[in-house]
Amino acid sequence: MNKFWIIVSHTYMSRLKTKMFYISTILTLLFITLMVNFESIVDTISGEDDRNVAVIDDSGELIDSLSTSVEASNLGWEITSYTQSVEEGKEAVKEGDFSALVTLSLNEEGFPEATYYANNIADSELQTDLQQQLQQLKISIATKKAGLDQETIGEIYEPITFHSVSLDLNGKSEEELNQARGIVYAMLILLYMAVLMYGTLIATDVASEKSSRVMEILVSSASPVTHMFAKIVGIALLGLTQIAIFVGVAFGMLQTKQDGAGGLLESFGFHGASISILLYGVLFFILGYLLYATLAAMLGSLVSRVEEVNQMITPMMLLIVIAFMLAMFGINVPESTVVTVTSYIPFFAPMLMFIRVGILDVAMWEVLLSVGILAATILLFAFIGARVYKGGVLLYGKSSSLKDIKKAIVLSKKE
Amino acid sequence: MTLVLNNVTKRFGKNTAVHNLSIEIPENEMFGFLGGNGAGKTTTFRMILGLLDHTSGEITWNGEEIDYGKSSVIGYLPEERGLYPKLKVRDQIVYLARLRGMGKNDAVQELEKWLERFRVPEYIDQKVEELSKGNQQKIQFISSVIHRPKLLILDEPFSGLDPINVEMLKDAVADLKNQGTSIVFSSHRMEHVEELCEHVCILQKGTPVVQGALREIKRSFGKKNLVIHGDLSLDFLENYDGVIRYKALSEGCQLQIVDENVSQDIFNALQGRGFIRKFELEEPSLNDIFIEKVGAAYE
Numbered sequence: 001m002n003k004f005w006i007i008v009s010h011t012y013m014s015r016l017k018t019k020m021f022y023i024s025t026i027l028t029l030l031f032i033t034l035m036v037n038f039e040s041i042v043d044t045i046s047g048e049d050d051r052n053v054a055v056i057d058d059s060g061e062l063i064d065s066l067s068t069s070v071e072a073s074n075l076g077w078e079i080t081s082y083t084q085s086v087e088e089g090k091e092a093v094k095e096g097d098f099s100a101l102v103t104l105s106l107n108e109e110g111f112p113e114a115t116y117y118a119n120n121i122a123d124s125e126l127q128t129d130l131q132q133q134l135q136q137l138k139i140s141i142a143t144k145k146a147g148l149d150q151e152t153i154g155e156i157y158e159p160i161t162f163h164s165v166s167l168d169l170n171g172k173s174e175e176e177l178n179q180a181r182g183i184v185y186a187m188l189i190l191l192y193m194a195v196l197m198y199g200t201l202i203a204t205d206v207a208s209e210k211s212s213r214v215m216e217i218l219v220s221s222a223s224p225v226t227h228m229f230a231k232i233v234g235i236a237l238l239g240l241t242q243i244a245i246f247v248g249v250a251f252g253m254l255q256t257k258q259d260g261a262g263g264l265l266e267s268f269g270f271h272g273a274s275i276s277i278l279l280y281g282v283l284f285f286i287l288g289y290l291l292y293a294t295l296a297a298m299l300g301s302l303v304s305r306v307e308e309v310n311q312m313i314t315p316m317m318l319l320i321v322i323a324f325m326l327a328m329f330g331i332n333v334p335e336s337t338v339v340t341v342t343s344y345i346p347f348f349a350p351m352l353m354f355i356r357v358g359i360l361d362v363a364m365w366e367v368l369l370s371v372g373i374l375a376a377t378i379l380l381f382a383f384i385g386a387r388v389y390k391g392g393v394l395l396y397g398k399s400s401s402l403k404d405i406k407k408a409i410v411l412s413k414k415e
Numbered sequence: 416m417t418l419v420l421n422n423v424t425k426r427f428g429k430n431t432a433v434h435n436l437s438i439e440i441p442e443n444e445m446f447g448f449l450g451g452n453g454a455g456k457t458t459t460f461r462m463i464l465g466l467l468d469h470t471s472g473e474i475t476w477n478g479e480e481i482d483y484g485k486s487s488v489i490g491y492l493p494e495e496r497g498l499y500p501k502l503k504v505r506d507q508i509v510y511l512a513r514l515r516g517m518g519k520n521d522a523v524q525e526l527e528k529w530l531e532r533f534r535v536p537e538y539i540d541q542k543v544e545e546l547s548k549g550n551q552q553k554i555q556f557i558s559s560v561i562h563r564p565k566l567l568i569l570d571e572p573f574s575g576l577d578p579i580n581v582e583m584l585k586d587a588v589a590d591l592k593n594q595g596t597s598i599v600f601s602s603h604r605m606e607h608v609e610e611l612c613e614h615v616c617i618l619q620k621g622t623p624v625v626q627g628a629l630r631e632i633k634r635s636f637g638k639k640n641l642v643i644h645g646d647l648s649l650d651f652l653e654n655y656d657g658v659i660r661y662k663a664l665s666e667g668c669q670l671q672i673v674d675e676n677v678s679q680d681i682f683n684a685l686q687g688r689g690f691i692r693k694f695e696l697e698e699p700s701l702n703d704i705f706i707e708k709v710g711a712a713y714e
């Protein structure tokens with residue numbers, strides 16, 4: 001095994017064995033579990049199924065139609081007719097026999113009026129539901145008065161049919177667009193997370209080897225360039241392992257859920273998505289990761305202590321945050337000039353060009369140009385990074401400024 | 416198997432760290448680098464290892480440039496000790512040994528042998544941060560020699576060790592030399608260099624001020640030390656012709672004299688003055704030479 005792979009496997013294995021890796025993996029898995037089961041968890045906690053609303057109907061006409069429509073709507077709560085006084089009803093709510101008390105009456109025009117009593121009126125969901133139910137009741141009373149039958153009312157409320165058709169022959173259909181958006185979203189989030197998490201990890205790893213002074217031995221055994229790229233690849237493999245675990249667990253959980261995996265996956269557009277979009281996604285992800293990883297390794301080689309890493313990589317983190325925000329804005333207006341221009345700027349290109357490729361129909365030369373600029377920047381960074389790295393790993397002392405890049409390059413030069 | 420530095424100069428911008436350094440270190444030899452702080456010793460080592468590029472001149476080993484292809488025959492103990500604090504001794508040494516081209520099993524066997532020799536076999540499964548500083552240094556030393564290098568560079572190998580450990584490491588270094596390893600090492604401790612090295616080079620602000628075989632250097636230095644013990648007043652020697660330095664001792668005095676002939680004049684002058692218990696002519700110590708050469712350059 002050559003030195004490159006020895007360093008890759010050492011980086012990978014030693015990180016894999018750390019407590020931090022387990023903790024972050026487990027925490028993220030918990031988070032995923034929470035997200036996937038969000039609805040059922042909320043249901044369980046708030047105990048919606050048990051909710052019961054006491055209704056005192058002064059008019060005597062409203063309660064029947066209300067209870068029919070509440071049952072039909074399957075809202076997760078039910079109503080009970082309450083025949084005792086309002087005061088007693090309030091007491092019953094206070095004691096927890098009912099979630100709320102509602103008094104109904106008809107006003108002069110014959111429309112329903114209601115007063116809602118509950119221990120806590122912060123739960124707006126129940127109130128909104130009730131209000132909607134009563135609103136419908138009012139509409140049906142009003143329309144009945146006007147002499148309309150149920151059928152006509154049904155017709156009034158039926159949603160209209162709305163189709164979008166792209167006139168461009170190569171244009172993407174509405175369905176394709178939704179799929180593409182889903183994939184673009186997924187890739188943007190993945191790249192953002194990867195750079196935030198693993199970029200920091202690379203910089204920290206390099207800095208900790210430097211601060212423990214083991215670096216001088218390492219770079220006397222293997223060239224700084226080998227070392228730097230082995231580190232980047234090692235951490236990338238670690239990241240892939242983690243992402244594979246996350247995706248695997250999330251997928252498994254969705255499969256076992258009653259609704260099936262279909263819902264979420266479909267909403268992210270992975271069903272029947274075109275292969276080319278996925279390939280572009282992988283390409284831009286790799287390029288984006290490499291760009292930021294090289295930058296992170298270079299910055300990590302400049303600090304002497306691990307505590308200084310955060311300060312050093314803040315500018316880089318800002319760049320990725322800006323890129324992400326531009327992307328989130330651009331995904332809705334992919335044709336805007338801002339998106340077009342930034343899709344050629346290396347730091348933003350991985351995200352913004354992918355948006356354009358995914359959602360619009362971009363000419364091949366534009367994609368190639370953007371990828372070319374990106375690749376050239378990565379090579380340039382690798383070249384500068386290697387020089388800075390070579391000098392930087394020997395550079396000790398208080399360091400926190402970009403002046404150190406210059407110092408490091410001077411150290412790595414012949415004179 | 417010789418390491419040759421030919422007219423090597425290193426400049427950092429306007430600063431010259433090493434100026435026109437030429438040395439030759441034959442196989443089976445130990446070469447001592449001396450010099451005050453910032454004299455350019457570590458810079459020289461880093462140039463030999465290729466961590467820094469030299470500005471001019473050439474560095475060859477067996478007539479070839481040194482690059483990363485040769486890392487398996489070179490061992491390096493940096494001045495600033497560095498190991499992974501959280502890694503176990505075994506994982507650590509195996510990783511570093513593999514980077515120097517050694518097989519995994521071979522590395523473990525060799526590590527066990529070395530730990531046995533340093534009488535700390537129980538450390539193999541301990542984390543480095545749990546070891547004392549002196550023991551960390553033993554591990555560091557093992558990491559630099561485990562792959563049986565042909566050329567070994569030791570930057571201050573004995574600093575921070577107690578006398579017993581210094582002896583242990585010195586024995587190990589001497590054994591490696593006898594097995595055919597060329598060794599370059601630097602130290603502030605003159606007696607270590609005097610004891611171990613055949614050749615030395617004293618650097619002063621990047622320029623070699625004394626260089627060559629230790630015996631030759633001492634001989635050509637000319638000045639000798641003279642120690643006299645006796646029950647008489649020796650004050651008059653302070654201003655005696657040919658005496659450079661006079662230092663009173665409890666039992667007599669120590670003199671530095673221009674050359675050995677002066678000792679005979681003094682010997683004659685002492686006749687009849689009193690009882691002489693000791694009259695000894697000594698070779699100058701490396702310490703004397705260092706102080707004179709480097710001290711002179713300070714002035």
